[in-house]
């Protein structure tokens with residue numbers, strides 16, 4: 383028996399990302415982000431929901447670019463801090479001992495200490511409620527060399543990303559339950 387919980391932002395789980403931008407004054411900045419999702423595969427695009435009040439919003443609008451950085455579990459508290467204070471008052475890279483690296487393809491810094499970073503250029507934006515939805519084309523993904531799985535792709539357990547439970551906790555990713563686009567075949571009838 384289900385009960386109604388009312389209208390809410392229920393999407394569980396969500397990734398915890400660090401959005402990297404240059405502020406309008408040129409300072410590298412990061413903010414924690416969970417409102418996100420892949421939009422298309424060709425070209426590869428990702429959407430991020432950013433409130434207009436964020437300094438990050440100004441940086442994205444000015445440079446039409448951002449990076450999506452995957453903190454690993456060891457960086458969870460640092461990523462949380464990046465969601466607690468604004469780059470208007472804080473140099474978050476310096477305070478957290480993180481290193482901004484200039485992207486090769488877009489005007490936005492990525493975080494050297496994060497195992498994976500995607501360089502994105504804005505191709506679309508729309509006001510949606512109290513956030514702006516920026517759709518970024520993923521032009522390149524920078525990943526540490528030792529994160530590949532047997533098939534050459536990124537091994538999620540090696541990346542060790544942080545999952546955000548909007549009820550209030552961060553989690554790690556657990557073991558595999560089966561191969562996608564494949565384990566369901568046991569239910570296929572001719």
Ligand SMILES: Cc1cc2nc3c(=O)[nH]c(=O)nc-3n(C[C@H](O)[C@H](O)[C@H](O)COP(=O)(O)O)c2cc1C
Pocket residue numbers: 398411412413414415416417418431432433435436437438439462464465466467468469470513546
């Ligand atoms: C776990 C977590 C997730 C967050 N997700 C978002 C988000 O998706 N969009 C957003 O606009 N703010 C989000 N925030 C809030 C911003 O990270 C926060 O307001 C930050 O201080 C903005 O920094 P800035 O002013 O330097 O851009 C999140 C914060 C936390 C802790």
